[in-house]
Amino acid sequence: MSDSASVMPAHPPVTDWVNDFDHTDPAWTENPFPIWDELRAASPVVHTDRFNGCYLPTTYQAVREIANDTEHFSSRRVIVRDERPEVTRNAAPPITSDPPEHKPAKQLLLPPFTPDAMKKLEPRVRAICNELIDEFIADGKCDAAARYTKYIPVRAIAHMLGIPETDSDLFIKWIHMILELSIKDERMLMEAVQEMTAYFAAHIETRKQHPTDDLITTLMNATDKNGQPLDDSHVLGSLRLLLIAGIDTTWSAIGSSLWHLAKTPSDRERLIAEPELIPTAVEELLRAYSPVTMAREVMKETTISGCPVKPGNMVLLSFPAANRDPAMFPDADKVVIDRKENRHAAFGLGIHRCVGSNLARMEMVVAIEEWLKRIPEFRLDPAGQVTWSQGTVRGPRQLPVLFGKVN
Amino acid sequence: MSGKLKIRVDQDKCQGHARCKSLAPELFDLDDYGNAHEVGDGSVPAGLEDKAWLAQTNCPEIAIEVTEE
Numbered sequence: 096m097s098d099s100a101s102v103m104p105a106h107p108p109v110t111d112w113v114n115d116f117d118h119t120d121p122a123w124t125e126n127p128f129p130i131w132d133e134l135r136a137a138s139p140v141v142h143t144d145r146f147n148g149c150y151l152p153t154t155y156q157a158v159r160e161i162a163n164d165t166e167h168f169s170s171r172r173v174i175v176r177d178e179r180p181e182v183t184r185n186a187a188p189p190i191t192s193d194p195p196e197h198k199p200a201k202q203l204l205l206p207p208f209t210p211d212a213m214k215k216l217e218p219r220v221r222a223i224c225n226e227l228i229d230e231f232i233a234d235g236k237c238d239a240a241a242r243y244t245k246y247i248p249v250r251a252i253a254h255m256l257g258i259p260e261t262d263s264d265l266f267i268k269w270i271h272m273i274l275e276l277s278i279k280d281e282r283m284l285m286e287a288v289q290e291m292t293a294y295f296a297a298h299i300e301t302r303k304q305h306p307t308d309d310l311i312t313t314l315m316n317a318t319d320k321n322g323q324p325l326d327d328s329h330v331l332g333s334l335r336l337l338l339i340a341g342i343d344t345t346w347s348a349i350g351s352s353l354w355h356l357a358k359t360p361s362d363r364e365r366l367i368a369e370p371e372l373i374p375t376a377v378e379e380l381l382r383a384y385s386p387v388t389m390a391r392e393v394m395k396e397t398t399i400s401g402c403p404v405k406p407g408n409m410v411l412l413s414f415p416a417a418n419r420d421p422a423m424f425p426d427a428d429k430v431v432i433d434r435k436e437n438r439h440a441a442f443g444l445g446i447h448r449c450v451g452s453n454l455a456r457m458e459m460v461v462a463i464e465e466w467l468k469r470i471p472e473f474r475l476d477p478a479g480q481v482t483w484s485q486g487t488v489r490g491p492r493q494l495p496v497l498f499g500k501v502n
Numbered sequence: 503m504s505g506k507l508k509i510r511v512d513q514d515k516c517q518g519h520a521r522c523k524s525l526a527p528e529l530f531d532l533d534d535y536g537n538a539h540e541v542g543d544g545s546v547p548a549g550l551e552d553k554a555w556l557a558q559t560n561c562p563e564i565a566i567e568v569t570e571e
Contacts, residue, residue, distance in 0.1 A: 205535040292545055374524065378560075434560040444562055446561040453536065 105422075106145065106279075117145050118175070118388065118411060119278055124485045128428065131416040134469065139400035146175050148408035150393070151416070154498045155440065157400040158417035161391060161410060162444040168391035168410060169193050170447060174487055175390045175409045176278045180285075185328045187336035189404050199448055203317045203325075204333065207310055208256070208344070213457040215263040216255065216287075220458055223260075224465035232469060232498070236476060239357075240494035241351045247462050248345035251454070254338060257309025258298060265294075270343050274487050288335065291330045295334045299327065311482045337451075344386050345455045347490020349462045351384035352377070355430060356463070357475050362432045365469050370464060377459045382439035383430045385415035386490045389443060414440045415489065472500050505570040507554050509547035511538045515565035526553035526559055538565075 109120045112130055119121065123130055126465050130422035143151050152167045170184045170191055189200035189397070206401050231237040249263040269287040277284035298311055306312050314330045316322045356363045362431055366373055391410040398404065421427040442449035449455070475481065479495025503564045510523070524529040526571045528550055530538050546568075548552045550557060 182535055202535060206517065209532060209536040210523065210536070211532075376522075435556065438560060438562045438564070442519065442562075445517065448519055448562075453520060 100431060113141055114143070116141060116143045116420065117144065117149055118151075119485050124309060124483050125491070127415070127489070128419060131419055135414075135416070135420065136403060140184075140402035140404065142408070144268070146409060147178060147179060149175055149411055150399075150404055150408055150411060151411045152399060153420075154400060154422065155412070155417040155420040158412060158414060158440060159444050160399050162440075162447070164397070165194050165197075166447065167393065167395045167397040167404070169394045170197075172392045173390050174274070174278070176281070178281045178358050179409075180281055185326075185332040187332050189333075189450070190336055190340065191332075194446070198335070199215065199320045201446070201450065202330070203314065204337075207313060208450055208453055210453045210457075213453045216251065216454070217457055217461060219254055220247065220251050220461045221465060222398065223247055224462055224470075225440055228465065228469050235499065236495065236497045238479070238493055238495050239353050240346075240491045243466070244349040244353060244462065244491075244494070245346050246456075247349060247458055249342045251437075251458060252341040255310050255454075256334070257307050257311050266338055266342060270339055273339055274343060274486055276394070278486050283416060284440065287288070291335050291338065292331055295331055296327070299330065340449070341451050342452065342489050343484065343490070344449075345451075347386035347484065347488050348381060348384070348455060349459055350379040350491040350494055351386065351489075352459060352463055353496070354475075354481065354491050354494055355380060355384065356467075357473055357494075360429070360474075362374050362430065363467070363471070365432060366463070368466055370467070373460055373463055374456075375434070377463065378435045378437050378439065379430055379432055379455060381441040381459075382418045382424065382434070382437055384490075385418050385439070385441040386488050387441070387443075387449075388413045388415060388489070389447070390487075390488055414443060457468060470498050473498050503534050506548075507551050508569050508571055509540045509544045509546060509558070510552050510567045511540055512565045512567065512568075513537070513539070515563045517563050517565075521560045521562070522557035522566060525548070526557040529554055530557060 106117055109115055109117050112133055139154045139157040140152050141192040152161055170193055170210050173190055189197050192200050221294050231242050246263060249266055250260040253260045272283040272287035302312050314333055316404050317325055319325060366376055391412055391450040393404055393406045393408045394403050419427050442452040473496045476495035476497045481491055484490055484492050516537050520536055522538050523532050529541055531541050532538055554568050558568045
């Protein structure tokens, strides 16, 4: 990220979190959990003047209220940035859609992402995991974020869309521009969206001549509620969404899981002894280290958990903070690897529930299973440094680990 | 505690998280869009009561009702 430091207007460091929070502050990026506890103790909803005005609900209850209130809160902007780029039609439906447009846009994407559909994809994901492990296992160490967790979701979604898995680094570059660099430099957003649109437009043109059995063709053949084909801008918007939403989110979730297991031998040993516990553990790791913070824009004045909320402001809809609320989860600050009751909100709540949640869960389970089968013993490399992504999606971007037992 | 359990998925609340199907596949099924509904009339066969409660307590939308008949 140092390559872009020159274009980023610096944000002043935060000294008063309750009245002046900033989710791009290095302290938040490094360790947000005590910050959320402090904010939650102060109020169910806090506000900052940064980002042209933004609220942060800090409790599970407040997050649920906002997620279920599409009358006062719009999804037309879903990332909190320094600037508010003009709202464009079909930005990335359905994540940027409100009712009534939301439902038909979402219905189109749901069938390809059901649990049954994911079962068909699972063997390919398992093979991807093993191909990646083959590349570094002999080294006795690796950067698990850069060599493993980064490439599993990008290759899986490329496989589903029917675009070359070898273009993975290109997709990762666009996502970095859209989700991280654009918070402080709007031009990055424009540039990445233009490149992505041109890329997918070429794939759509090819399929007009030679249809293929993949998600791009499925979307091209989809019709709206009146039986009309979707216009190209809708298809392109949804393709951008699938690529953006399907990659660094799950990259982060798998990365945080391996980070936890690298530093928690007792949980690692338990999952090796009881692999059938892995799906339960994945839910707890999703709760404790939820990667995704969404956003809403306040459209009409209202109150949330007794706090007044005014139009013109954005809302940082922190599912990660909600999932750490002790009023909702006993021992909220601990990873309870076999937690039985877990209504976590890692994939959102309400109509915008993540369309790829079944894909993400499958990828996490398979990625952890295959890693633990081949690298049952591993630990953080004391000579290396773990670094975390900033802003909308949080997860390790460098995760140096050593394989084998400590001598 | 001797009564038979019955489950029902509130179709207005379900958002297709599919936690119920994952935890209690004998009791819940999904439609083509991945949204859940109870199997049959929602009667919980003897021995599956714990799974019914497990599904109920893991639904993020609080969309599952468990009632004792």
